[in-house]
Amino acid sequence: MIASICGLVTTKNEGSVVITVGGIGIDLKASRTALEQCQVGDETTLVTRLIVREDALILYGFGSEPERDLFDTLIKINGVGPKLAITILSTLSIDNLRNAIISERVELLTRVPGIGKKTAQKIMLELKDKMPLGLDAIPTADFADAYADVMDALVSLGFSVVEAQTAIQSLPPDTPEDTETRVMLALQHLSN
Numbered sequence: 001m002i003a004s005i006c007g008l009v010t011t012k013n014e015g016s017v018v019i020t021v022g023g024i025g026i027d028l029k030a031s032r033t034a035l036e037q038c039q040v041g042d043e044t045t046l047v048t049r050l051i052v053r054e055d056a057l058i059l060y061g062f063g064s065e066p067e068r069d070l071f072d073t074l075i076k077i078n079g080v081g082p083k084l085a086i087t088i089l090s091t092l093s094i095d096n097l098r099n100a101i102i103s104e105r106v107e108l109l110t111r112v113p114g115i116g117k118k119t120a121q122k123i124m125l126e127l128k129d130k131m132p133l134g135l136d137a138i139p140t141a142d143f144a145d146a147y148a149d150v151m152d153a154l155v156s157l158g159f160s161v162v163e164a165q166t167a168i169q170s171l172p173p174d175t176p177e178d179t180e181t182r183v184m185l186a187l188q189h190l191s192n
Contacts, residue, residue: 002059004048005019006019007020007022007043008021009039009041010040014035015086016029017034028046028048029059029086030046030060031061032091033093034046049072060086073131074089077123079119079122080123087113092112096108096161101128157187167187168182170186172185
């Protein structure tokens with residue numbers, strides 16, 4: 001129905017953004033990717049999905065079409081509604097979710113607020129055949145195992161899985177193998 005929206009960002013909150021189009025402010029629940037591309041006072045375009053409920057019309061905004069497509073796939077899973085789907089997309093990037101499914105790392109999904117082990121297993125089972133797998137979709141078990149302690153430390157400090165993964169990927173290849181040094185270097189990256 002409403003495939004995208006283009007307008008002036010007038011308000012940006014955690015989890016939502018108001019975009020003014022033709023004098024009308026439209027409130028969108030937005031993924032982290034969408035929020036990152038929205039700056040108050042700038043023009044922006046977001047891909048959208050309108051969810052119709054008995055008591056509300058809720059417009060969700062995304063940074064890309066693949067993200068919206070994954071949202072559509074997630075909400076088809078029994079027990080995963082739009083609110084949980086947007087939380088998943090705001091906590092894990094598409095690549096992180098894909099790699100978690102390929103390497104069968106349920107614990108990455110359980111880091112998403114509102115997802116327990118059973119729900120994580122159900123999501124992984126449902127997405128195993130539906131997740132778009134590109135050439136870059138190779139298991140990252142070795143990488144994930146080598147940096148699991150660093151990831152856990154950063155997440156326990158309040159960073160999202162996406163932020164932690166980005167910081168870990170920024171570490172130089174010659175980084176010492178001790179967890180403490182890796183965490184300190186990742187924190188330096190996050191503070192920039």
